Amino acid sequence: MLAIAKRKNVQGNEACALGAIAAGCRFFAGYPITPSSEVAEGMARELFAVGGVFVQMEDEIASMGAIVGASMGGKKSMTATSGPGFSLKQENLGYAAMTETPCVVVNVMRGGPSTGMPTRPGQGDIMQARWGTHGDHPIIVLSPASVGEIYSETVRAFNLSEALRVPVVLLYDETIGHLMETIDLTPPPPETIVERKWAKGDKDGFLPYAETDDLVPEMARPGDGYRVHTTGLTHDERGFPTQVPEKASRAVERLLEKLDHHAELIESYEEIDCGDADVVITAIGITARAARRAIKNLRAKGIKAGVFRPITLWPFPEAAFSKAVEGAKSVLVAEMNAGQLATEIERICGGEPGVVRLNRIGGEVITPAQIEKSVEEVLK
Amino acid sequence: MNIEPHVSAEQFDVREYMRLDLFPHFLCPGCGHGMALRAMMWALYENEISMDKLAVVSGIGCSGRLGAYIDSNTFHTTHGRPLAFATGLALARPDLHVVVITGDGDCLAIGGNHLIHACRRNLNMTCLMLNNEVYGMTGGQVSPTTSTDRYTTTTPYGNYEPVFDSCKLAEAAGAGFVGREVTMQVPTLKDLIRQAFDYNGFSFVEIISDCTEIFGRKNQLGESAEMILSQKAATRPDSYGTKVDEPFRPNPLKTGVLVRSERPEYRAVNYQGKKSK
Numbered sequence: 001m002l003a004i005a006k007r008k009n010v011q012g013n014e015a016c017a018l019g020a021i022a023a024g025c026r027f028f029a030g031y032p033i034t035p036s037s038e039v040a041e042g043m044a045r046e047l048f049a050v051g052g053v054f055v056q057m058e059d060e061i062a063s064m065g066a067i068v069g070a071s072m073g074g075k076k077s078m079t080a081t082s083g084p085g086f087s088l089k090q091e092n093l094g095y096a097a098m099t100e101t102p103c104v105v106v107n108v109m110r111g112g113p114s115t116g117m118p119t120r121p122g123q124g125d126i127m128q129a130r131w132g133t134h135g136d137h138p139i140i141v142l143s144p145a146s147v148g149e150i151y152s153e154t155v156r157a158f159n160l161s162e163a164l165r166v167p168v169v170l171l172y173d174e175t176i177g178h179l180m181e182t183i184d185l186t187p188p189p190p191e192t193i194v195e196r197k198w199a200k201g202d203k204d205g206f207l208p209y210a211e212t213d214d215l216v217p218e219m220a221r222p223g224d225g226y227r228v229h230t231t232g233l234t235h236d237e238r239g240f241p242t243q244v245p246e247k248a249s250r251a252v253e254r255l256l257e258k259l260d261h262h263a264e265l266i267e268s269y270e271e272i273d274c275g276d277a278d279v280v281i282t283a284i285g286i287t288a289r290a291a292r293r294a295i296k297n298l299r300a301k302g303i304k305a306g307v308f309r310p311i312t313l314w315p316f317p318e319a320a321f322s323k324a325v326e327g328a329k330s331v332l333v334a335e336m337n338a339g340q341l342a343t344e345i346e347r348i349c350g351g352e353p354g355v356v357r358l359n360r361i362g363g364e365v366i367t368p369a370q371i372e373k374s375v376e377e378v379l380k
Numbered sequence: 381m382n383i384e385p386h387v388s389a390e391q392f393d394v395r396e397y398m399r400l401d402l403f404p405h406f407l408c409p410g411c412g413h414g415m416a417l418r419a420m421m422w423a424l425y426e427n428e429i430s431m432d433k434l435a436v437v438s439g440i441g442c443s444g445r446l447g448a449y450i451d452s453n454t455f456h457t458t459h460g461r462p463l464a465f466a467t468g469l470a471l472a473r474p475d476l477h478v479v480v481i482t483g484d485g486d487c488l489a490i491g492g493n494h495l496i497h498a499c500r501r502n503l504n505m506t507c508l509m510l511n512n513e514v515y516g517m518t519g520g521q522v523s524p525t526t527s528t529d530r531y532t533t534t535t536p537y538g539n540y541e542p543v544f545d546s547c548k549l550a551e552a553a554g555a556g557f558v559g560r561e562v563t564m565q566v567p568t569l570k571d572l573i574r575q576a577f578d579y580n581g582f583s584f585v586e587i588i589s590d591c592t593e594i595f596g597r598k599n600q601l602g603e604s605a606e607m608i609l610s611q612k613a614a615t616r617p618d619s620y621g622t623k624v625d626e627p628f629r630p631n632p633l634k635t636g637v638l639v640r641s642e643r644p645e646y647r648a649v650n651y652q653g654k655k656s657k
């Protein structure tokens with residue numbers, strides 16, 4: 001009975017809000033923007049019941065600042081936006097990366113650039129999600145492809161963010177965000193929910209950015225007596241600004257090495273029928289679902305095609321991808337932009353196998369038929 | 381609250397509130413920011429605010445760098461955004477005493493929107509805006525509070541834009557507590573900051589500071605002592621409890637408590653038991 005009661009027909013954006021609550025998110029700051037507003041609306045409704053705080057801020061920049069502020073205070077926090085708002089959030093997102101403040105930023109992708117097509121789907125923020133803020137910085141980007149996966153990946157986004165003290169972007173297209181699917185809303189077991197490593201030891205001489213074996217320093221909670229300084233300026237182990245070249249370079253190197261060190265924990269992908277595939281289709285979000293249908297149809301016609309879908313989009317699951325495309329004649333990168341993921345795939349493949357692009361930027365999703373046609377042309 | 385001025389001048393040791401290992405500090409000779417910082421820490425002492433329960437959030441600029449010298453939980457955030465970060469922090473942690481240190485450019489130009497809405501919300505925190513009429517950290521560019529006709533690196537022919545009256549702005553936007561003081565009289569400034577700290581809601585204090593090295597030199601305003609004396613001469617402290625009535629910064633400048641209203645604090649409105657729609 002209980003299991004049945006937990007199944008519910010919900011919208012992607014609503015699933016995101018419910019996943020955040022299940023992950024322990026207790027602070028949300030947002031600003032209205034299509035097509036992500038339902039995430040904020042869901043949080044406004046749900047947070048109150050669990051004693052959390054919802055605040056609609058004066059702009060996108062403020063909502064990003066507020067969630068970082070709340071997280072510095074110890075609350076798991078999230079904001080949600082779409083392309084133009086995501087652009088505005090970038091500076092404070094970089095601050096979160098630099099100060100190693102956990103937070104989750106949802107970007108429901110619409111057509112771009114600029115104001116673009118607010119109500120139409122797009123996948124044009126793949127590169128911005130990785131490189132949106134200035135400077136070399138670590139970031140994790142997760143790209144769910146179903147309503148159920150939005151729920152579970154939102155939980156994983158919080159877990160990764162808390163475990164590694166790194167901002168996590170949840171990136172999905174408008175179609176997935178507004179899709180309604182019946183999903184299992186059974187909350188994840190409490191023991192799987194990750195809590196931040198809070199400083200508990202000696203207060204005298206505490207180093208907020210100390211080099212530890214796992215490269216993730218303990219965070220000092222304000223009020224606990226550590227009296228730590230937090231700054232977006234390049235800082236030493238004590239947290240104070242430094243311009244000593246060795247210290248400054250080490251500070252940024254550790255941030256980047258942190259993700260390499262925990263690659264196994266971060267990596268996630270789906271691989272379908274790649275073993276014997278002549279053509280491997282790589283795609284995310286709604287495009288990956290079209291690809292899934294396309295390979296079914298292609299296989300029925302005797303064409304060996306497979307799908308490689310990065311769930312963790314950044315850092316890209318490079319090793320797994322290289323293994324999946326071994327022996328394939330071609331890789332088809334299908335995406336709703338002018339070719340962003342394709343550049344990364346071309347870099348990884350280095351000419352072998354060859355990479356073919358399938359792009360659509362008019363605000364319509366890529367259909368299975370278009371993918372099938374592209375695969376057939378590739379094999380001609 | 382009853383303020384007994386000067387009582388703790390001898391007992392108060394500013395060094396107990398500072399991160400002395402960061403000295404020498406970065407401020408220029410003659411900069412008024414040090415006096416503002418001293419007044420703030422003196423107010424913390426007299427109001428018996430625990431440095432463990434204090435959270436100082438600052439932005440970018442000369443004012444933004446002050447936080448690092450305070451031996452507390454200090455957050456040096458992004459340009460113009462300290463009020464946004466502080467709003468998140470204060471909402472997440474009502475047990476903390478949140479103080480924002482910002483400057484005229486940080487608070488009124490790039491961060492102007494956040495100031496307006498922080499005043500409107502009336503969330504419990506104190507915003508200390510250090511107004512030195514210039515972007516000092518970046519080399520002396522014109523700011524929203526640079527006096528008319530003053531020279532800066534970006535107004536080589538003199539400033540032709542009107543001046544922002546931050547206190548009037550804060551009042552209009554709904555700040556529950558608004559005050560202004562010059563740095564010359566540290567005890568008076570301290571007493572004003574004490575009242576701001578004590579106010580339950582959003583309190584805004586404009587502190588008229590001086591940038592001697594860059595702004596003063598460029599405009600031949602003299603040494604620090606001459607600058608703060610002329611600032612003092614331009615104020616009208618007998619206006620305690622009255623409102624600013626001129627559209628732009630009046631001369632003489634009104635100081636003291638300009639606004640104190642009984643608006644409910646942000647969290648005072650309780651939605652418990654209400655049904656959602």
